[in-house]
Amino acid sequence: MSIPIRNVAIIAHVDHGKTTLVDALLKQSGVFREGEDVPICVMDSNDIERERGITILSKNTAVKYKDTLINIIDTPGHADFGGEVERVLGMVDGCILIVDANEGPMPQTRFVLKKALEKGLRPIVVVNKIDRELASPHAAVDKVLDLFLELGADDDQCDFPHLFASGMGGYAQNDMETKGTDMVPMFEAILRHVPPPVGDSDKPLQLQVTTLDYSDYLGRIVIGKIHNGTITMGQQAALIQRDGSISKGRITKLLGFDGLKRIEIPSATAGNIVAVTGFADANIGETITCPNEPMALPLIDVDEPTLQMT
Numbered sequence: 001m002s003i004p005i006r007n008v009a010i011i012a013h014v015d016h017g018k019t020t021l022v023d024a025l026l027k028q029s030g031v032f033r034e035g036e037d038v039p040i041c042v043m044d045s046n047d048i049e050r051e052r053g054i055t056i057l058s059k060n061t062a063v064k065y066k067d068t069l070i071n072i073i074d075t076p077g078h079a080d081f082g083g084e085v086e087r088v089l090g091m092v093d094g095c096i097l098i099v100d101a102n103e104g105p106m107p108q109t110r111f112v113l114k115k116a117l118e119k120g121l122r123p124i125v126v127v128n129k130i131d132r133e134l135a136s137p138h139a140a141v142d143k144v145l146d147l148f149l150e151l152g153a154d155d156d157q158c159d160f161p162h163l164f165a166s167g168m169g170g171y172a173q174n175d176m177e178t179k180g181t182d183m184v185p186m187f188e189a190i191l192r193h194v195p196p197p198v199g200d201s202d203k204p205l206q207l208q209v210t211t212l213d214y215s216d217y218l219g220r221i222v223i224g225k226i227h228n229g230t231i232t233m234g235q236q237a238a239l240i241q242r243d244g245s246i247s248k249g250r251i252t253k254l255l256g257f258d259g260l261k262r263i264e265i266p267s268a269t270a271g272n273i274v275a276v277t278g279f280a281d282a283n284i285g286e287t288i289t290c291p292n293e294p295m296a297l298p299l300i301d302v303d304e305p306t307l308q309m310t
C-alpha cells in the first residue's frame with residue numbers, strides 16, 4: 001500500500017528565511033528526532049560531502065506529518081539557474097512562497113514566482129520573520145498580491161492561502177491575532193492546499209531524471225520523480241535517452257528521502273521522488289522505464305550545461 005504524498009517546492013528571495021523555516025519543519029516532523037538511530041543511512045549530505053568531497057546538487061528534504069510524506073524541494077532563487085527552477089517546479093503540485101515581513105517581495109521572489117505561476121501552481125504564501133519589531137506582515141501580503149496581479153496570475157492563484165510565521169521562533173499562524181506555538185498550521189496548509197501527485201502506480205514504470213548527483217562510492221546518482229508505476233530495488237529497468245536510444249540495466253540502489261538524509265528503501269510508488277543508481281549514462285530529462293514496455297516521458301528542456309561526471 002502506498003502512503004499519501006505531497007510534493008512541494010519552496011521558493012524565496014535569498015535571506016528571507018527558507019533554510020530556517022525548513023529546519024523548523026524538520027524539527028517538528030515525525031521524521032527527524034534528535035538522537036534517534038536512522039535506518040541504514042547511506043548518505044548524510046554534510047558528513048559524506050565533507051568526507052568524500054562530493055557535491056550535493058539537489059536540496060531535497062522529506063518530512064512526515066500525520067501519515068503523509070511531504071517532499072520539500074528547494075529551488076535556487078537565482079536567474080542563472082532558471083532551468084533548474086523549471087525542472088523542480090515541474091516535479092511538484094504546489095509551492096510555498098516565503099516573503100520577509102519587512103522587505104516584502106524582492107527581485108528573486110518575482111523571478112521564481114513568475115515561473116511558478118506559469119506552471120499553473122497556486123502558491124501558499126508564508127510571510128516570515130513576524131517576530132521582528134519592524135515587521136509589517138499585512139503590508140507584505142498586499143505587496144505579494146500586487147505582484148501576483150502584475151505577473152498575470154489567474155483568479156484562483158490570486159486567492160492564495162497565506163500564513164504568518166517565524167521560522168526562527170518555530171511557529172506559524174493563520175492570522176496576526178493569535179500567536180502561533182508550532183509549525184502545525186504550515187503542515188496543515190500543505191496537506192490542504194497542495195494536491196496529491198497524479199500518477200498510476202499500476203502502470204508501467206516511468207521515472208524522469210531531474211537532477212544528477214555523484215559520489216565516489218555510488219557513482220552516478222539519478223534523482224527524479226516516479227510519474228507512473230512502482231520502482232523496486234534490484235529490478236531490471238531501461239533508460240530511454242534524449243536521442244531515443246534504449247539501454248537496459250538494473251536499479252542497484254534505491255534511496256528515499258528522510259529528513260535531510262537518503263535512506264535505502266525496498267520500493268516506491270508513483271508520485272514519489274527518489275534517488276537511484278545503476279544508470280551511469282542517464283542525463284537530465286531522460287526516462288527510466290520498464291524494459292518490457294519502454295515509454296518515454298516528454299523531454300524537459302535543459303538550458304544550462306549538463307554536468308559531465310565520469
Ligand code: GDP
Pocket residue numbers: 012013014015016017018019020021128129130131132165166167168169
Ligand atoms: P535563506 O537564505 O532564505 O535560506 O535564509 P536563512 O534561513 O539562512 O535566514 C537568513 C537570515 O535571516 C539568517 O540570519 C536568519 O537567522 C534570519 N532569520 C531566518 N528566519 C528568521 C525569523 O523567523 N525571524 C528572524 N528575526 N530572523 C530570521
